[in-house]
Amino acid sequence: MRTSLRVVAVLAVVLAGSAAPSRAQSLQRLSIQGSGAVLFATSDDPNFKSKTRLGWEAQLRYTFGRFSLGAGYQRSTVFSFQGNPLSIALSLGFIEPRYVVVSRSPVAAYLAGRLGVGKLVCSSCDSQTNATLGGGGGLLFKLSHRISADLGVQYFRVTGELASGYAMLRAGLGVGI
Numbered sequence: 001m002r003t004s005l006r007v008v009a010v011l012a013v014v015l016a017g018s019a020a021p022s023r024a025q026s027l028q029r030l031s032i033q034g035s036g037a038v039l040f041a042t043s044d045d046p047n048f049k050s051k052t053r054l055g056w057e058a059q060l061r062y063t064f065g066r067f068s069l070g071a072g073y074q075r076s077t078v079f080s081f082q083g084n085p086l087s088i089a090l091s092l093g094f095i096e097p098r099y100v101v102v103s104r105s106p107v108a109a110y111l112a113g114r115l116g117v118g119k120l121v122c123s124s125c126d127s128q129t130n131a132t133l134g135g136g137g138g139l140l141f142k143l144s145h146r147i148s149a150d151l152g153v154q155y156f157r158v159t160g161e162l163a164s165g166y167a168m169l170r171a172g173l174g175v176g177i
Contacts, residue, residue, distance in 0.1 A: 028063070028146060028176030028177060029062060029063055029064065030060070030061070030062055030063075030176070030177050031060075031061045031063065031146075031148075031174045031175055031176045031177060032058070032059075032060055032061075032174070032175050032177060033058070033059050033060075033061055033070065033072075033150065033172055033173065033174040033175075034056070034057070034058050034172050034173060035056065035057050035058075035150065035152075035170040035171060035172025035173075036054070036055075036056055036170065036171055036172065037054065037055040037056060037057060037074070037076060037168050037169065037170040038053070038054060038055075038168065038169045038170075039053050039054075039055055039076050039077075039078060039090075039166045039167070039168050040166065040167045040168075040169075041078065041164060041165075041166060042155070042164070042165040042166060042167055043164055043165055053076060053077040053078055053079075053080070054076070054077065055074065055075055055076025055077060055089075055090070055168075056074075056075060056076070057072055057073065057074040057075070057170065057172075058072050058073055059071060059072025059073075059094075059096065060072065061098075061174065066099055066100040066101075066103070067097070067098070067099050067100075068097075068098045069095070069096070069097050069098070070095070070096040070097075070098065071093075071094070071095050071096075072093070072094055072096065073091075073092070073093050073094075074090065074091075074092050074093075074094060074116070074118075075089060075090070075091050076089060076090045076166075076168075077089045077090075078090050078120070078164075078166070085123060085124075086122070086123055086124055087122075087123050088120050088121070088122045088123075089120070089121045090118065090119075090120060090121075090158065090166075091118050091119055091120075091121045092116040092117060092118020092119070092130075092132055093116060093117060093118060094114050094115060094116030094117075094118075094132070095114070095115050095116070096112055096113065096114045096115075097112065097113050098110050098111070098112040099111050099112075100140070105142065106141060106142035106143075107139060107140070107141055107142075108139070108140040108142075109137065109138070109139055109140075110137055110138055110139075110140060110152075111135070111136075111137045112135060112136055112137060112138070112152070112154065113134070113135045114132065114133070114134045114135060114136075114154060114156055115131075115132070115133055116131070116132040116133075116156075117129060117130070117131055117132070118130060118132065120158070120160075127160070128160055129160075130158050130159050130160035131158075131159045131160075132156050132157065132158050132159070133156065133157055134154055134155050134156025134157060135154065135155065135156075136152060136153045136154030136155060136168075137152065137153065138150060138151055138152025138153060138170075139151050139152070140174075143173075145176075146175055146176040147173060147174065147175055147176070148173070148174045149171070149172070149173055149174075150170070150171070150172045150173070150174055151170070151171050152169075152170050152171075153167070153168065153169055153170075154167070154168045154170070155167050155168070156168070
């Protein structure tokens, strides 16, 4: 995990130094983004029947050129049971560096990483704090001077006693402030 943090830090510094304006990101340095998400478990747990679940996330993003850094919160149901009130949700805070690799007004393609800390929240149990690490990419669509749409995919891994991986599709809006 320490090596991964060092790699992310070095990449952030290198990418920030090569920043050039991106025509598809918000032209404001600071923006707020909200997204809806669909999660797919990538491995089966023998104790739970996992299905595709919905979630959401919100983040504050600082943009400087092609590089931006977001910090936010994600909440997604990962297990639920028909006819049973028990449910388990992923609740985590995260940092998401993003780099726009190609930009043709009004669309840009980006790569993103994600590092987070959170818990699996259970309606009738107590769980430990877990780390998450992942990455992905997506497309930004500039809708106006202050607003952009974001369509992205990501894979992330949750560590801990219920360790598992998830693929996520998300769609959201970013508003420059």
